[in-house]
Amino acid sequence: MAYAASDRSQGPEAEGANPVTKQDISARLAELLAEQQESLGGAWVEAVARTLRGRISLAELDRELRELYAALIQGLRGDGLDWQGDAYAELRALLAELSRARARQGFTPTETATSVLAAKDVLAPADDTPAEDIRSYLQLSKLIDALGLFTLEVYAKTREEVISAQAEQLMELSTPVVKLWEGVVAVPLVGTLDSARTQVVMEKLLQALVDTGSDQAIIDITGVPAVDTEVAQHLLKTVVAARLMGADCIISGIRPQIAQTIVALGIQFGDIVTKSSLADALKHALRQNGADITRSGGTA
Amino acid sequence: MSERVPVLKIGDVLLVSIQVELEDQVVLELQDDLASRIVESGATGVIIDITAVEIVDSFVGRMLATTASISRLLDAQTVVVGMRPAVAITLVELGLSLGGVRTALTLEKGLEILARRGNAGPAGR
Numbered sequence: 001m002a003y004a005a006s007d008r009s010q011g012p013e014a015e016g017a018n019p020v021t022k023q024d025i026s027a028r029l030a031e032l033l034a035e036q037q038e039s040l041g042g043a044w045v046e047a048v049a050r051t052l053r054g055r056i057s058l059a060e061l062d063r064e065l066r067e068l069y070a071a072l073i074q075g076l077r078g079d080g081l082d083w084q085g086d087a088y089a090e091l092r093a094l095l096a097e098l099s100r101a102r103a104r105q106g107f108t109p110t111e112t113a114t115s116v117l118a119a120k121d122v123l124a125p126a127d128d129t130p131a132e133d134i135r136s137y138l139q140l141s142k143l144i145d146a147l148g149l150f151t152l153e154v155y156a157k158t159r160e161e162v163i164s165a166q167a168e169q170l171m172e173l174s175t176p177v178v179k180l181w182e183g184v185v186a187v188p189l190v191g192t193l194d195s196a197r198t199q200v201v202m203e204k205l206l207q208a209l210v211d212t213g214s215d216q217a218i219i220d221i222t223g224v225p226a227v228d229t230e231v232a233q234h235l236l237k238t239v240v241a242a243r244l245m246g247a248d249c250i251i252s253g254i255r256p257q258i259a260q261t262i263v264a265l266g267i268q269f270g271d272i273v274t275k276s277s278l279a280d281a282l283k284h285a286l287r288q289n290g291a292d293i294t295r296s297g298g299t300a
Numbered sequence: 301m302s303e304r305v306p307v308l309k310i311g312d313v314l315l316v317s318i319q320v321e322l323e324d325q326v327v328l329e330l331q332d333d334l335a336s337r338i339v340e341s342g343a344t345g346v347i348i349d350i351t352a353v354e355i356v357d358s359f360v361g362r363m364l365a366t367t368a369s370i371s372r373l374l375d376a377q378t379v380v381v382g383m384r385p386a387v388a389i390t391l392v393e394l395g396l397s398l399g400g401v402r403t404a405l406t407l408e409k410g411l412e413i414l415a416r417r418g419n420a421g422p423a424g425r
Contacts, residue, residue: 206385
């Protein structure tokens with residue numbers, strides 16, 4: 001950066017002057033930044049645009065970064081180097097907005113943080129920069145680091161929000177209870193079973209038993225990727241609860257591999273009826289209900 | 301004196317519909333009443349309707365199991381009907397099972413179970 005390009009005589013104190021206070025530094029920084037707003041801002045945009053490789057339009061990036069730039073100067077003028085101060089409120093809000101937008105658009109943390117940290121490269125002092133300006137730069141560099149961390153923090157928080165929202169949606173989507181026949185309901189389970197999901201499945205299944213007056217329930221685990229002792233425990237709990245209410249529970253969709261795992265783990269399903277396919281389970285449930293299944297052709 | 305739980309006789313079946321809060325004293329009296337009514341009437345089935353019961357604890361869970369055991373000794377099968385989902389979940393979470401107690405979704409289905417057993421004769425179950 002061209003610190004040397006600015007007229008040194010405009011500085012608040014002469015070169016080599018004694019103790020430079022923080023106010024002086026931030027005032028000087030604000031002054032330098034404001035002076036070269038056009039060129040530095042442009043260089044910043046260019047640097048960031050290179051890292052994002054055209055995934056965001058140049059005009060938009062330019063607007064974002066110039067706003068940040070202006071807010072940074074405003075912050076330096078108002079609150080010096082204390083980035084948590086009131087004068088930085090706008091800068092923080094802009095950074096948070098930028099970070100959230102990047103997180104939603106699927107940019108990596110590095111790409112997001114680079115948007116801020118690239119400013120350091122742009123502002124880096126040249127060989128002929130006076131010593132006291134270098135000191136100012138070091139302070140500014142610290143400030144930018146702090147802002148970069150803040151950006152990352154917002155990024156991480158946003159991602160977490162997205163994840164928890166998705167988990168919630170998944171929970172709602174993944175536990176439908178369907179009525180297969182008069183007196184027979186089924187829950188096709190898809191995905192890993194944990195205690196939170198088991199609870200939801202259990203509640204929904206039991207409520208469906210009451211609502212439909214069914215006394216046969218089928219839990220289909222075709223979509224459950226793996227069964228370990230914990231998952232088995234959850235399944236058993238659900239079956240026992242259904243039994244307490246007076247319904248019979250059948251577990252279906254046990255794939256060969258899962259059957260092997262279950263035996264290898266020594267899990268006992270006791271007297272619970274298990275079937276390999278949902279069709280077998282339905283047949284069993286209908287028999288239990290006293291229905292006979294025959295082909296209309298005549299032969300069963 | 302707190303209210304007693306009525307024991308109603310329908311044919312061969314005794315119906316106990318629990319509508320009051322299950323305090324320890326009430327439960328003990330109910331077990332007394334039920335045992336003597338089974339002997340008096342020679343009933344072969346007992347239905348305990350807990351549709352109205354919203355809260356269970358380990359004591360109530362054990363009570364249901366003991367009552368069933370007592371009835372079985374007197375040659376009457378017990379069916380617990382109308383358990384709410386929340387109650388069933390609580391019992392499972394508490395790790396309680398009702399032992400050999402039969403359960404049914406509704407009173408009607410409970411009566412069916414007892415009728416089937418009656419028809420099946422001495423060997424049936």
